[in-house]
Amino acid sequence: MNSGEVKAWVDLQSHAEEMKGLHLSELFRLEADRFDDFSFSTESFLLDLSKQRITKDTLGKLMALAEQQALGEWIEKLFTGEQVNVSEGRSALHTALRLPKEETLRVNDRVITEDIHASLEKMALLVRQIQQAQWRGFDGRPIRSIVNIGVGGSNLGPLMACDALEQYTPAESKQLDIHFVSSMDGSELEKLLPLLEPATTLFIVASKTFSTIDTLANANTAREWLLKASGKSVDLINQHHFIAATGNIRAAQSWGVPEKNQLLFWDWVGGRYSLWSVIGLPIALKVGMENFRAILKGAHAMDRHFRETSFDKNLPVLLGLVGVWNINFLNIHAHTILPYDGRLSHLPSYLQQLEMESNGKSVNTKGERLNYRTCPVLWGEVGSNAQHAFYQLLHQGTELVMCDFITTAVRYEGEGEELQLQHQLSLANCLAQSRLLALGAESENDLGYQHYDGNQPSSTIMLDELTPETFGGLIALYEHKVFVQSVIWEINPFDQWGVEKGKKLASSLLPEFQSQVSGDLDSSTRGLIQRVQRQQAQYES
Numbered sequence: 248m249n250s251g252e253v254k255a256w257v258d259l260q261s262h263a264e265e266m267k268g269l270h271l272s273e274l275f276r277l278e279a280d281r282f283d284d285f286s287f288s289t290e291s292f293l294l295d296l297s298k299q300r301i302t303k304d305t306l307g308k309l310m311a312l313a314e315q316q317a318l319g320e321w322i323e324k325l326f327t328g329e330q331v332n333v334s335e336g337r338s339a340l341h342t343a344l345r346l347p348k349e350e351t352l353r354v355n356d357r358v359i360t361e362d363i364h365a366s367l368e369k370m371a372l373l374v375r376q377i378q379q380a381q382w383r384g385f386d387g388r389p390i391r392s393i394v395n396i397g398v399g400g401s402n403l404g405p406l407m408a409c410d411a412l413e414q415y416t417p418a419e420s421k422q423l424d425i426h427f428v429s430s431m432d433g434s435e436l437e438k439l440l441p442l443l444e445p446a447t448t449l450f451i452v453a454s455k456t457f458s459t460i461d462t463l464a465n466a467n468t469a470r471e472w473l474l475k476a477s478g479k480s481v482d483l484i485n486q487h488h489f490i491a492a493t494g495n496i497r498a499a500q501s502w503g504v505p506e507k508n509q510l511l512f513w514d515w516v517g518g519r520y521s522l523w524s525v526i527g528l529p530i531a532l533k534v535g536m537e538n539f540r541a542i543l544k545g546a547h548a549m550d551r552h553f554r555e556t557s558f559d560k561n562l563p564v565l566l567g568l569v570g571v572w573n574i575n576f577l578n579i580h581a582h583t584i585l586p587y588d589g590r591l592s593h594l595p596s597y598l599q600q601l602e603m604e605s606n607g608k609s610v611n612t613k614g615e616r617l618n619y620r621t622c623p624v625l626w627g628e629v630g631s632n633a634q635h636a637f638y639q640l641l642h643q644g645t646e647l648v649m650c651d652f653i654t655t656a657v658r659y660e661g662e663g664e665e666l667q668l669q670h671q672l673s674l675a676n677c678l679a680q681s682r683l684l685a686l687g688a689e690s691e692n693d694l695g696y697q698h699y700d701g702n703q704p705s706s707t708i709m710l711d712e713l714t715p716e717t718f719g720g721l722i723a724l725y726e727h728k729v730f731v732q733s734v735i736w737e738i739n740p741f742d743q744w745g746v747e748k749g750k751k752l753a754s755s756l757l758p759e760f761q762s763q764v765s766g767d768l769d770s771s772t773r774g775l776i777q778r779v780q781r782q783q784a785q786y787e788s
């Protein structure tokens with residue numbers, strides 16, 4: 248799209264000129280029932296957009312842009328398995344992973360729902376064996392500790408879910424402790440291994456490609472640790488202590504994971520969209536298979552909402568379009584994610600990958616350069632902690648920032664007054680902060696440093712409760728929001744060529760550390776490698 252030639256885009260640009268002078272406090276003064284007009288709900292979610300710098304006119308114009316970009320057709324392409332990932336010639340069928348058993352989906356003459364449910368069944372079997380102490384380590388004792396080794400999409404989703412839903416741990420999973428290891432440099436393993444009993448520890452090597460160097464390096468270190476501790480053969484260790492969750496069976500096999508320990512998913516599941524697949528094994532071990540299926544069910548409910556609801560009531564569509572409004576028309580290029588619920592502490596880093604790896608692009612699906620902005624810089628923190636860290640910039644800095652406040656209406660029911668009071672305290676802070684950010688406040692005297700501009704737009708997503716189902720729905724909401732924006736921007740949200748290039752460069756640089764540094768390198772890279780070589784040589788001598 249050449250944005251200057253698209254009527255809906257140009258309309259929004261001139262509308263933005265009118266809106267730029269309007270402060271949110273003015274919008275609230277002019278429209279007494281702004282909340283009613285700009286909050287939208289499904290059975291268990293509420294999305295409040297009243298603190299966004301929008302009017303009904305803005306939403307109408309955004310809907311026109313969505314129509315212009317054929318959003319409805321793109322949603323159908325996504326759900327029916329068309330090759331929406333054009334640069335890699337693949338579908339992106341994470342939504343199929345959440346289909347109930349009675350629904351079938353055929354893609355390229357294959358009923359993929361059969362494959363999906365077979366893979367879930369195999370996962371359920373492994374979960375049962377581990378929960379029921381039938382899975383034994385090298386000396387016959389049952390497994391007690393699980394370590395998920397993976398990075399990016401093979402780490403962030405399961406880590407987030409295990410933490411968010413800990414209270415749903417069923418009795419049969421209570422004896423298992425679950426750990427996550429991702430860092431390439433081995434620092435997490437170095438700390439964790441001394442705390443674990445080798446004979447009762449099981450490693451999940453989670454990697455779609457089974458070629459990610461970070462993960463393989465950690466897996467090798469873990470296997471060496473087991474071999475040394477046990478004195479057993481590598482085959483026996485692989486059999487009893489390693490499961491692979493992967494899209495590359497051949498690589499898992501040649502690394503040594505036996506067939507019975509392999510859990511498979513497919514190239515049409517993007518890494519950052521894979522927590523619904525066998526990559527979710529740690530989640531199923533933590534909260535049980537039934538709750539894992541409830542997560543899928545909640546995501547499926549959001550899928551249906553996204554596919555079936557008109558745009559003006561469609562939560563992912565509205566969230567996505569309002570983001571486009573902020574980024575492309577109000578020139579806001581920073582986005583912070585603020586869960587007011589400690590259980591969602593990993594949501595910001597999960598969304599960093601989901602949003603920035605998906606939509607951090609500057610060419611369209613044909614590879615042509617865009618003449619408009621795409622994904623903003625996104626970061627976040629548990630809101631109440633962020634208040635003591637970066638809120639100063641939100642309230643009085645020079646940057647425009649859009650905020651997502653995420654909270655739950657009900658928590659700690661039946662768990663005592665103190666905790667319920669803490670929940671209310673957190674809610675009060677959430678609402679007070681979004682209010683001050685929106686409305687600002689005049690200085691009580693002439694002191695400039697007591698003035699708060701306000702006019703920072705925010706969305707509030709309120710879940711009735713955090714349950715496996717609403718958790719699934721929340722993540723699916725963000726997935727679809729990202730998709731909506733990619734359609735408006737005409738980019739492919741399912742590839743990550745920037746990451747691929749960095750990986751290639753790193754592997755070509757590795758040998759440089761062991762030899763005479765190549766003269767072809769830039770002086771900074773060369774200088775830094777030489778410094779490492781000198782320091783290491785001094786240390787060794």
Ligand SMILES: O=P(O)(O)OC[C@H]1O[C@H](O)[C@H](O)[C@@H](O)[C@@H]1O
Pocket residue numbers: 398399400401453454455456457458459462518519604743746747
């Ligand atoms: O699951 P893996 O193949 O090991 O990939 C892990 C991660 O690797 C890269 O960083 C990709 O950019 C991510 O999208 C992916 O999630």
